[in-house]
Amino acid sequence: MFFPICRAVSRPLRGHPQEVLEFSNLSRYRHLSSIPLQRLALLENYKRRPLLLSVSHTVNNPEYANKLRRFFAQKNFQSDANSDSAKKGSSKAKLLIVGFGLGAVIGLGYVYNKNMRHKSAPIANLDSDNSLWFTEPPPIDFIAKKVIGSRETRNLQLTLFQYEPCPFCKKVRAFLDYAGLSYDVVEVNPVTKKQLGWSAYKKVPIIVVKGEEGYQQLNDSSMIISSLASYLEDAQQDLRKIVKYYPQVDFQDADGKKGSEIMNRYFLMFGDKDPAGRSKESIVEERRWRKWSDDVLMHTLSPNIYRTWEESLEAFNMFSKNGDWEHIFSPWERQMVIYVGAAVMYIIGKRLKKRHNLLDDARQSLYNEVNYFLKTINAKGTRFIGGDEPNLADLAVYGCISSIDGTRTFNDLMLNTKLSPWYEAMCSIIDSRRGKLSKLADH
Numbered sequence: 001m002f003f004p005i006c007r008a009v010s011r012p013l014r015g016h017p018q019e020v021l022e023f024s025n026l027s028r029y030r031h032l033s034s035i036p037l038q039r040l041a042l043l044e045n046y047k048r049r050p051l052l053l054s055v056s057h058t059v060n061n062p063e064y065a066n067k068l069r070r071f072f073a074q075k076n077f078q079s080d081a082n083s084d085s086a087k088k089g090s091s092k093a094k095l096l097i098v099g100f101g102l103g104a105v106i107g108l109g110y111v112y113n114k115n116m117r118h119k120s121a122p123i124a125n126l127d128s129d130n131s132l133w134f135t136e137p138p139p140i141d142f143i144a145k146k147v148i149g150s151r152e153t154r155n156l157q158l159t160l161f162q163y164e165p166c167p168f169c170k171k172v173r174a175f176l177d178y179a180g181l182s183y184d185v186v187e188v189n190p191v192t193k194k195q196l197g198w199s200a201y202k203k204v205p206i207i208v209v210k211g212e213e214g215y216q217q218l219n220d221s222s223m224i225i226s227s228l229a230s231y232l233e234d235a236q237q238d239l240r241k242i243v244k245y246y247p248q249v250d251f252q253d254a255d256g257k258k259g260s261e262i263m264n265r266y267f268l269m270f271g272d273k274d275p276a277g278r279s280k281e282s283i284v285e286e287r288r289w290r291k292w293s294d295d296v297l298m299h300t301l302s303p304n305i306y307r308t309w310e311e312s313l314e315a316f317n318m319f320s321k322n323g324d325w326e327h328i329f330s331p332w333e334r335q336m337v338i339y340v341g342a343a344v345m346y347i348i349g350k351r352l353k354k355r356h357n358l359l360d361d362a363r364q365s366l367y368n369e370v371n372y373f374l375k376t377i378n379a380k381g382t383r384f385i386g387g388d389e390p391n392l393a394d395l396a397v398y399g400c401i402s403s404i405d406g407t408r409t410f411n412d413l414m415l416n417t418k419l420s421p422w423y424e425a426m427c428s429i430i431d432s433r434r435g436k437l438s439k440l441a442d443h
């Protein structure tokens with residue numbers, strides 16, 4: 001069936017209040033896929049109210065969903081631009097609404113997380129084999145970006161589920177780009193996480209790899225990088241077999257607190273072959289710095305970029321801009337993510353600062369760690385930790401730092417340390433190897 005479930009949304013194009021209607025059966029709109037969008041608009045304008053259709057579940061046709069969203073985004077943009085002057089006068093009212101709304105949203109978010117999230121049926125539960133292999137693709141509502149890689153790797157088809165600002169996701173993207181791979185990006189709403197309804201694992205990044213007979217889910221940034229890097233090293237190896245070397249182990253600590261750990265996640269699996277041109281020492285060093293990047297450097301970021309309410313809000317507005325959230329999320333969803341995200345991260349940033357024993361001046365902790373990294377490169381006398389070319393450790397550190405690029409923290413870091421030449425070199429090498437990027441606006 002073409003549209004299994006649809007939502008019809010009336011957009012406030014001419015100041016009409018927004019209204020969402022749920023339909024379980026829209027078979028009468030079956031013909032819509034074959035008519036141009038402008039005609040769809042005309043068709044609906046023909047009715048008294050300018051009702052436009054938004055297809056929220058086009059399982060068989062994500063491209064059409066993208067076109068529709070883009071069309072709506074442009075319409076909203078036009079109507080927003082018309083009402084700009086009215087908006088200026090209402091900023092105080094907006095603040096009040098946001099203030100009250102925030103409480104409501106956090107409350108709702110909490111209830112949703114507690115009750116609803118666990119009720120969605122994951123299609124990729126851990127099976128007895130612990131392998132996260134499934135035969136159906138995850139339902140994808142909307143692809144935010146596509147990268148057409150410069151390197152062909154046995155038609156490796158990857159979909160990355162990510163939050164734009166997430167440093168773990170940046171790290172994975174740095175790796176995919178450096179490797180010249182093709183991939184689609186699905187932007188996950190960090191508050192509702194509705195794009196992860198199909199998955200039992202609720203963190204990002206997640207990568208789904210399309211295989212010949214099914215789909216392989218990869219969880220955890222370091223596991224994703226290690227398994228794909230192992231596969232690229234020796235494409236004779238079967239990715240499904242490689243994945244089995246990274247089992248997820250659930251545990252309970254002495255206080256009864258449950259957790260889970262992905263084993264071997266910093267290890268590359270070289271199979272029977274010896275890794276080409278690499279010494280054992282360089283492999284161990286790479287592993288050590290990748291772990292340092294996750295366990296130490298990563299923890300210095302949040303207490304810095306969310307240090308004050310202004311910095312937190314500034315950071316989220318920047319994420320919105322860089323991540324094209326205007327086109328990806330509906331206007332209210334975007335505002336919710338920005339304000340709720342900024343508030344939550346402001347609070348969490350303070351807690352993380354304590355938990356990870358950062359100095360009172362969190363900036364200083366960041367500078368100290370970066371200087372420690374630079375000192376090691378200087379001692380080696382090379383451009384990168386990996387030597388003349390970056391290795392997975394350089395990419396991990398780059399992932400961390402690039403996630404804060406554009407914030408005040410980043411500017412301070414560049415002024416107060418000598419990281420800039422390394423960072424610029426990483427930017428240009430990754431840019432030169434990245435495939436062709438097409439954002440939503442281009443397709």
Ligand SMILES: N[C@@H](CCC(=O)N[C@@H](CS)C(=O)NCC(=O)O)C(=O)O
Nearest residue numbers: 166167168202203204205220221222
């Ligand atoms: N060890 C994981 C950590 C991933 C992680 O913590 N991601 C954050 C976003 S930056 C997340 O999804 N947190 C859970 C949440 O938002 O509920 C990895 O390396 O991928």
